[in-house]
Amino acid sequence: MVQFIIRRLIAMLLTLFAISFVAFAIIQLPPGDYLTSYIASLAATGDQVDPRVIENLRAQYGLGEPYLVQYWKWLAGILQGNFGSSFEWKRPVTELIWGRLGNSILVEGLAVIVMWFIALPIGIYAAVRKYSLGDYLATVAGFIGLAVPNFLFALILMYLAYTWFGTTLGGLFSPEFETARWSLPRIWDFFAHAWAPVLVLATGGTAELIRILRANLLDELKKPYVVTARAKGLPEWKVILKYPVRLALNPLISTIGWLLPALVSGSVIVSVVMNLPTAGPMLLRSLTTQDMYLAGAIILLLSVLTVIGTLISDILLALIDPRIRYGAK
Numbered sequence: 001m002v003q004f005i006i007r008r009l010i011a012m013l014l015t016l017f018a019i020s021f022v023a024f025a026i027i028q029l030p031p032g033d034y035l036t037s038y039i040a041s042l043a044a045t046g047d048q049v050d051p052r053v054i055e056n057l058r059a060q061y062g063l064g065e066p067y068l069v070q071y072w073k074w075l076a077g078i079l080q081g082n083f084g085s086s087f088e089w090k091r092p093v094t095e096l097i098w099g100r101l102g103n104s105i106l107v108e109g110l111a112v113i114v115m116w117f118i119a120l121p122i123g124i125y126a127a128v129r130k131y132s133l134g135d136y137l138a139t140v141a142g143f144i145g146l147a148v149p150n151f152l153f154a155l156i157l158m159y160l161a162y163t164w165f166g167t168t169l170g171g172l173f174s175p176e177f178e179t180a181r182w183s184l185p186r187i188w189d190f191f192a193h194a195w196a197p198v199l200v201l202a203t204g205g206t207a208e209l210i211r212i213l214r215a216n217l218l219d220e221l222k223k224p225y226v227v228t229a230r231a232k233g234l235p236e237w238k239v240i241l242k243y244p245v246r247l248a249l250n251p252l253i254s255t256i257g258w259l260l261p262a263l264v265s266g267s268v269i270v271s272v273v274m275n276l277p278t279a280g281p282m283l284l285r286s287l288t289t290q291d292m293y294l295a296g297a298i299i300l301l302l303s304v305l306t307v308i309g310t311l312i313s314d315i316l317l318a319l320i321d322p323r324i325r326y327g328a329k
Contacts, residue, residue: 008314012307016300020078023299024071027292036290074296084293088286093297097279101301103172104278107194108267111201116252119206123213124245130218138210145207151269154200158274161196169196170275178277197274201267212251220244246320253320256313 077084083093126138158169171178177189220226221244229239268280279298286295 005311005315008311012311015307016303019303020075020296020300021071023303024074024292024296025067027287027290027295027299028067028070070292074293078297078300083297086286086294087291088289089291089294093294096282096294097297097301100277100279100282101298103276104267104280105305106190107172107197107276107278108201110194110198111205114198114202115205115209118202119209119213119252123210124217124240126210126214127217127221127248128240135214138214142207142210145203146211148203150200150204150267151273153203154197154270154273157196157200169193172197172276197267197270197276200270200274209252213248216248216251217244220248249320250317253313253316256309256316 074084081094083097085092086096089096122138126135129135161167161169172190172193173186174189174193177186180186221240223244226239226244229243230236234242267276267278268284270276271278271280272284279302283295283298285291286298
């Protein structure tokens, strides 16, 4: 296992290097650069910019240099802990992304916990009580959860909250806690606001996990080892939880690697609708304005989450499934 982890860490570094190269290239695929977009936005409002100012800015940010030169400067800065400066915000990227990325990890992490907390018991019940009323209700609820877009559910929830209770669902903190340090009142205020986006983000994923767990568990319950365990007189709960559920969890655990980044990227519209200070809207804005240092840093950090999540899922698979032995001949 130790050798496997070491090999995976080396592969992770190579993967991150390749992802950073591709991400930086994709950001620069649209014609022009940030200054081109900036000039176009000024021209749309009727403002004029001195060409000498533009040339000075282009030389200052190195936008006239070849792609490989720009990429190497960016990568060398990252290795020194410097992600560069945002063109649009005129601030270091690290000051902009850590708070937003932290909010994203908190919200999406809570959404993942809620997804698993709800999906596990319902999926197990739906498989054990196949074709029962509860199974049919879980199936209908799952189809509805998969069919309704998250942003539409967010709009409906915000409308009902305002119509019935006179409250506005938006943001993650009250105004007095937005810039405050973390404390018990701020944590309570966060949970008082975060339940709505967490519920919205967890809906579709929960429905999907229920369907996956139900299908896998139904397949495991038909296998001979379950019949043998029942024949030995083991309690029914032990027969189900000790072996079939563990094996049915394999596909769910294998998705940990991409689940959190997928939630971050998939929550962009929800964040815009609910005015959430997360990384999704900032990533969208940086891509549209070609703010390459900011966009590249967010994409790279999401890639780090992906490879770390993949490593964690592989280790968990080896722990819960005795059939998996890394390095076995």
